[in-house]
Amino acid sequence: MNTKHQQPCCDIILFRTACLLIVISIVFSYSLSIYTVEYYDFSRLHFFIRQLAFGILSILLMWYMSKIDPEKYFDKIGSFIFFSSFIVIVVMPFLPNALVQETMGAKRWIRIFGFSIAPVEFFKIGFAYFLSRSFNKNLLTKDKHMRFKDELKLYTPYGLLFLLLVPIIALAQKDFGQLVVLVVLTFVMLMFANRSYRIFVILGLLGIVALVSLVLIAPYRLNRIYSWWSMVQDNVLSVLPQFLSTALRIESYPEPYQVGHSLNAIYNGGFFGQGLGNGLLKMGYLSEVHTDFVLAGITEEVGWIGLFVIVTIIIFLIQRILRVSRLTNKPAHHLFALGIALLLSTPLLINFGGITGSIPIKGIAVPFLSYGGSSMFALALGVGMVLSISRENNKISKQKEDI
Structure with a gap:
C-alpha cells in the first residue's frame, strides 16, 4: 500500500482555463471601453481597474472554493447561496x-x-x-x-x-x-x-x-420580436409559398439598429481583425460593447479567427466541467456540475444568437467575458464548487490506486 498522503489537487486544467478567460475579459474591458469612459468622463483606466479587481477576486474565490470539502460544506454553501439570493x-x-x-x-x-x-x-x-x-x-x-x-x-x-x-x-x-x-x-x-x-x-x-x-x-417584448422579424423576414419568407409569405410579412417596422451595428462590427473584423484597440464600431455606434455586445466588439478587433479561439476556450471549459460531472459517483454533484455547464453554454448561445440576428436580441452577459463583477463572481463561485468536486474525484481515484 502506498504510504504517501499527498493532498489531491483539483482539475488544474479547468482552473487555468477559467483564469485565461478572466484575463481575456480584463484586456477587452480596457480595449472596448475607450468611447464609454470619455462619454461619462471617467478615467481612462476606470473599467480596466475595476475588471482587474473583479478578476483577481474571482480567481482567489475560485481557488478558495476548490479547497472546500464537499462532504462537509457543499450543501451548506449551496443552501446559503440559494436562500440568501x-x-x-x-x-x-x-x-x-x-x-x-x-x-x-x-x-x-x-x-x-x-x-x-x-x-x-x-x-x-x-x-x-x-x-x-x-x-x-x-x-x-x-x-x-x-x-x-x-x-x-x-x-x-x-x-x-x-x-x-x-x-x-x-x-x-x-x-x-x-x-x-x-x-x-x-x-x-x-x-x-x-x-x-x-x-x-x-x-x-x-x-x-x-x-x-x-x-x-409586455408590449416592449412584442416590439422587439417585430423589430427582429422585420430584419430577417426577407430571407425567411423567400423560401415560403406566396400566400404564406404575404400573411407573415410586416411593413414599416424599424429594424434593430444595434444588431445592424453588431453585424457591421463582425463583418468589419474579417478573418484577422482591425487590431487590438482599433475597432471603429465601439466609438459610439455600438452601445454596451463591453457588456452585452462584447463578442461583436472582440470580433472587430481580433477577427473571426480570434473569436473562434475564444469561443473554443469557453467550449473547452464547458467540456472540462462536463468531465467532472461524468466522473463523480454522487448524483447530486453530477447534476450540479451539469447545471454550471448549462449556465455557461446557455447565455453564450443566447448572446451569440442575438448579436448575429439569429434570434431577437436580449441583453445577457457572456460568461467570464462581459464586463461586470456580479456575473464573474457568481460563475467563479460555481466553477469553484465544481473544482471541489473534481478534487474529491481525484481523491477517490488516488485511494483506489493506493489499494
Whole structure:
C-alpha cells in the first residue's frame, strides 16, 4: 500500500482555463471601453481597474472554493447561496431607491459600497444547487415507470416555485433572458434526472405557453420580436409559398439598429481583425460593447479567427466541467456540475444568437467575458464548487490506486 498522503489537487486544467478567460475579459474591458469612459468622463483606466479587481477576486474565490470539502460544506454553501439570493430577489421590488438601482422601471441591482450587485446572477448558481439536491432526493430515487398521476405530484412544488419566480424576475425585474436561462436549466437537468419522456412533453408545452404569454403581455417584448422579424423576414419568407409569405410579412417596422451595428462590427473584423484597440464600431455606434455586445466588439478587433479561439476556450471549459460531472459517483454533484455547464453554454448561445440576428436580441452577459463583477463572481463561485468536486474525484481515484 502506498504510504504517501499527498493532498489531491483539483482539475488544474479547468482552473487555468477559467483564469485565461478572466484575463481575456480584463484586456477587452480596457480595449472596448475607450468611447464609454470619455462619454461619462471617467478615467481612462476606470473599467480596466475595476475588471482587474473583479478578476483577481474571482480567481482567489475560485481557488478558495476548490479547497472546500464537499462532504462537509457543499450543501451548506449551496443552501446559503440559494436562500440568501432568493430572499434578496423577493424583497428587491420593495426596497428604496437608495439601496436599489432602478433602470427603466426594473430593479435588478443592489448598491453596496459604490458597487452594483445583481442578485439574480448568484441565484442562478443557487438554483442549480437546489435542483441538483432536490432532483437527487425526490426524483432519482423514485421509480421511472411510476403512475403519471403520482409523477405529476412530484413536480407540483417546482411548478409553484416557478409561479413565484415568473412575476419577480420576468415582471418586476423585467429580465426575460434570465428566466429563459432558468427554464433551460430546469428542463435539461430534468432530462438527466431519470424521468419519463411524457413529462418532458407536458413541461415543454407549458414552458412555451408561459414564455409566449410573457412576450404577449409586455408590449416592449412584442416590439422587439417585430423589430427582429422585420430584419430577417426577407430571407425567411423567400423560401415560403406566396400566400404564406404575404400573411407573415410586416411593413414599416424599424429594424434593430444595434444588431445592424453588431453585424457591421463582425463583418468589419474579417478573418484577422482591425487590431487590438482599433475597432471603429465601439466609438459610439455600438452601445454596451463591453457588456452585452462584447463578442461583436472582440470580433472587430481580433477577427473571426480570434473569436473562434475564444469561443473554443469557453467550449473547452464547458467540456472540462462536463468531465467532472461524468466522473463523480454522487448524483447530486453530477447534476450540479451539469447545471454550471448549462449556465455557461446557455447565455453564450443566447448572446451569440442575438448579436448575429439569429434570434431577437436580449441583453445577457457572456460568461467570464462581459464586463461586470456580479456575473464573474457568481460563475467563479460555481466553477469553484465544481473544482471541489473534481478534487474529491481525484481523491477517490488516488485511494483506489493506493489499494
